[in-house]
Amino acid sequence: QQPVQSPQAVILREGEDAVINCSSSKALYSVHWYRQKHGEAPVFLMILLKGGEQKGHDKISASFNEKKQQSSLYLTASQLSYSGTYFCGTRGGSNYQLIWGAGTKLIIKP
Amino acid sequence: DAGVIQSPRHEVTEMGQEVTLRCKPISGHDYLFWYRQTMMRGLELLIYFNNNVPIDDSGMPEDRFSAKMPNASFSTLKIQPSEPRDSAVYFCASSLAQRLAGGYEQFFGPGTRLTVL
Numbered sequence: 592q593q594p595v596q597s598p599q600a601v602i603l604r605e606g607e608d609a610v611i612n613c614s615s616s617k618a619l620y621s622v623h624w625y626r627q628k629h630g631e632a633p634v635f636l637m638i639l640l641k642g643g644e645q646k647g648h649d650k651i652s653a654s655f656n657e658k659k660q661q662s663s664l665y666l667t668a669s670q671l672s673y674s675g676t677y678f679c680g681t682r683g684g685s686n687y688q689l690i691w692g693a694g695t696k697l698i699i700k701p
Numbered sequence: 702d703a704g705v706i707q708s709p710r711h712e713v714t715e716m717g718q719e720v721t722l723r724c725k726p727i728s729g730h731d732y733l734f735w736y737r738q739t740m741m742r743g744l745e746l747l748i749y750f751n752n753n754v755p756i757d758d759s760g761m762p763e764d765r766f767s768a769k770m771p772n773a774s775f776s777t778l779k780i781q782p783s784e785p786r787d788s789a790v791y792f793c794a795s796s797l798a799q800r801l802a803g804g805y806e807q808f809f810g811p812g813t814r815l816t817v818l
Contacts, residue, residue: 623806623807625807631811632792632809632810632811632812633744633792633807633809634809635806635807635808638805638806678744686756686757687732687749687751687756687796687798687805688734688746688749688757689746689807690746691743691744691745691746692743693743694743694744
């Protein structure tokens, strides 16, 4: 089952914060976050494993609530370079394939 | 170190023609994934290999699609015959499974933009 991402799109001013959510109807082993800029390939941001850990990457952090089967990506003090489409990929078990969400388009304006 | 290499970067062909997309994964990686991305369907996994062996091809749309990985440094995705609805960006990604850590990162190639007229 494809995870559900929300919102579908968000427009921010530079310096504002954003939260992108990813939820699944299935039990999750891990959640993976990627960013794709227009015309480019997706680029890895971070992985969250079950256990509810929170990770950070510069001013981008994420949490994983295993019980709720949800993950959230937090972008703090957004920069123009954060613009792009953010995808979550979920992994439910021992196989290595990811099921990808539809993506959240983030537009940062100066 | 070079990343994932894909060729060609752009391909324009006519309906009914055979199309072959190529991928060279990062040296040492043991997983290889083929994806298709369209506006309508998003990012779809077509097939993935582990140590050159196809593990799951359930995402391959139909018999017109085939993929091979003859060795650890090369994979092909073939469409024969091609149709306009195959127009998409095709990505290859590779990964090194980190079983102890439980997680792994996929490195994507630049993609091949396929247009079938």
